Amino acid sequence: MxxxxxxxxxxxxxxxPKQIRKKSGxxxxxxxxxxxxxxxxxxxxxxxxxxxxxxxxxxxxxxxxxxxxxxxxxxxxxxxxxxxxxxxxxxxxxxxxxxxxxxxxxxxxxxxxxxxxxxxxxxxxxxxxxxxxxxxxxxxxxxxxxxxxxxxxxxxxxxxxxxxxxxxxxxxxxxxxxxxxxxxxxxxxxxxxxxxxxxxxxxxxxxxxxxxxIEQIHLFTSRDKVFDTEQVLQETMIVKIRKQRQVPSDILVTSSEANCDFRHLQQISLPYSDVVSGSDQYVFLMTNHREVDAICLLNTFPYTLPDFGMKMKTGLTVDFRERESLRNTEVDGAVPLFFAQHIQNGHICFPIGKEGEYLVPSRKSLVQPNTNYLFIRRFTAKEEKRRLQCGIYLAEQFPQYQTISTQNKINFIDNADHTLSKDVVYGLYVLFNSTLYDVYYRVLNGSTQVNATEINHMPVPAISIIEELGRALLKQSDITEKTCNQILEGFLHGKNQRSSSHS
The missing domain is CATH 3.40.50.150 (Vaccinia Virus protein VP39)
Incomplete structure (x- = not known):
């Protein structure tokens, strides 16, 4: 049949034709x-x-x-x-x-x-x-x-x-x-x-x-092979749901590379509360023990960024709507317009000779104070190693400006009430540039877009710990992912030792 x-x-x-079918989804x-x-x-x-x-x-x-x-x-x-x-x-x-x-x-x-x-x-x-x-x-x-x-x-x-x-x-x-x-x-x-x-x-x-x-979830590790004849680049899953109120103890999560090979499945059985978690009932799509460990470890942190008055926000300027206000070189009244390309190896490099990297703002909503930020790219390619790609922005690098602007394909973390200290910015960089946080975010969100909502819901340690992590990074000669991992793992190891001694 x-x-x-x-x-x-x-x-x-x-x-x-596919174009006709696509119009109706x-x-x-x-x-x-x-x-x-x-x-x-x-x-x-x-x-x-x-x-x-x-x-x-x-x-x-x-x-x-x-x-x-x-x-x-x-x-x-x-x-x-x-x-x-x-x-x-x-x-x-x-x-x-x-x-x-x-x-x-x-x-x-x-x-x-x-x-x-x-x-x-x-x-x-x-x-x-x-x-x-x-x-x-x-x-x-x-x-x-x-x-x-x-x-x-x-x-x-x-x-x-x-x-x-x-x-x-x-x-x-x-x-x-x-x-x-x-x-x-x-x-x-x-x-x-x-x-x-x-x-x-x-x-x-x-x-x-x-x-x-949810009783079972199936994930595809290769998004372009799910509807392989259709060329659909959509993160897709299969979910089995039973209509009942009683929550099961576990959820079975299986995964395969493509739609044509269900004979070689990876599978893991996870506690229901680890998969469906938090007040917003996010669903964590974990496929291996490494991801499980990352989720469980970070979920022990008791805070989120908004608890400290911090939030990740989307860049202010949609550049193609402001073409008349863009400049290739600095002119009177212009401010730097930071793009994702200005984030390079954790630092902010400006200017880089990019077209339209200065803005003569036509309204106040396009500018923000020249203060300290952590920049995070909003978009990455599927095949890129990291989803979270960060850059440390320090106002002291650009003392000649009172205000700056950010293009809407980057995000930034700030505090609306006061300037983030250098220790805090570096500490946030340790967190979000670590492998642990990148794994967490990939499990939390399957798209290639980094959304403010998810970042603002991710667990973080106490602000004093963030400052401590930042001070540790400031002593280092490089700020690579490896260095961030070492600093964060050192804190977590000490945290576990302290917990063991108390018990």
Missing amino acids: LEYVVRQTAAYMESM QFFTSIETARFMAGLFAIPAQPEITILDPGAGTGILTAALLERISAIPAVERVHLICYETDEKIIPVLEDNLRYVTAHCLKKADYELRTLNYITSQENAFNGCLFPESGITCDLCIGNPPYMKIGKDAPEAKAMPAICYGAPNLYFLFAAMSLFNVRDGGEMVYIIPRSWTSGMYFKRFRQYLFSHGV
Whole structure:
């Protein structure tokens, strides 16, 4: 059955350019991934099972799950509910559903709903009138559309309790699917991993963890091989969720390089509280004991930057919007405009002859005090060794300026109330330039963008310890990652010795 659907899908993909499919967030699951996802379900031993596929596409996931259920004697009948609104693909899906239900070893029938999966259940989800517009299923399998929508889009308005800012369709689909699953039922989704942290997804996480629990996570170590025929550069994961309140003791985390090789899995079983952690219920996606050790170690630190009045913020100037104000050389009224390229080996090098590295500010919001900062690049390439790339900015390097500006592709840490001391800036550099913090951030956020929200939530030691780390670095002749590791490890070793002596 599944091979037939895959052949039909390949024919459709050849006839429909990727650019057209991308506009609706349409990316098809491979046969290997579909079978792996279907294999994650614990199929209930009951006579009849209802399956929901909320963004069915050509029906690959439905076919894979139906194929698996066909081999389970206890199940006698299967009812399929598939949603799809793309008029170009509906004929392919309907043909595939007719084929798989006719060739299934069980009694099988299907409903093909050409309604908007989100808006058609708005009343039911929000507890309004006509709750019968909602559906209930035993198992839900999904590869939802990956597409940002406006905060005023009908789908966003249909689920206001889940949205913060401009949402993405994929997590609205996931929330609605959990709503549709019966108590004790399961859902398996392949989705981007961006929902696991950050403010934009906080309400979704709150909904998810107030109605369900994660039982298994699968991670792909190579993001460009998940939808290998589609060239999707998206950090993607598979997650299995059970609709229940009782939290399990452990979560199974598996990983593989690509979608075509699920036979050689790495796996690790982790305490649930280590994976789903903190008041914001971030999900830490750890795949090995090195990452587990980093998370557990840093989570013993009792503070965050805002506890000391410090915050990481995004650079102030969007340079392409200020073209008229940019200058290649210093002129009257101009201030330095710092870019990511000015961060070099932990130091700030300026000027470097870069085009537009001076700014004649057109308004006050484009400048900030010339004070001490820790700069951190906002964007890095996937293949780069480090995600956190920092530079120490000291005002004493540029005494001729009262104000400076920062381009919005770098972040900076400051204190709005007073100047950061040199010891603090160097101490922050020790932390964020260490391997330990880089590992922590990679686990916390799978994207190549360094976000202020996550940095401001990362645990840090007491301010006196940060100053101590800074003083230790100031005595060194180099400020490499290796040096930072040695200083931080020295502190942690002493901390462990002190804890042992007290015990």
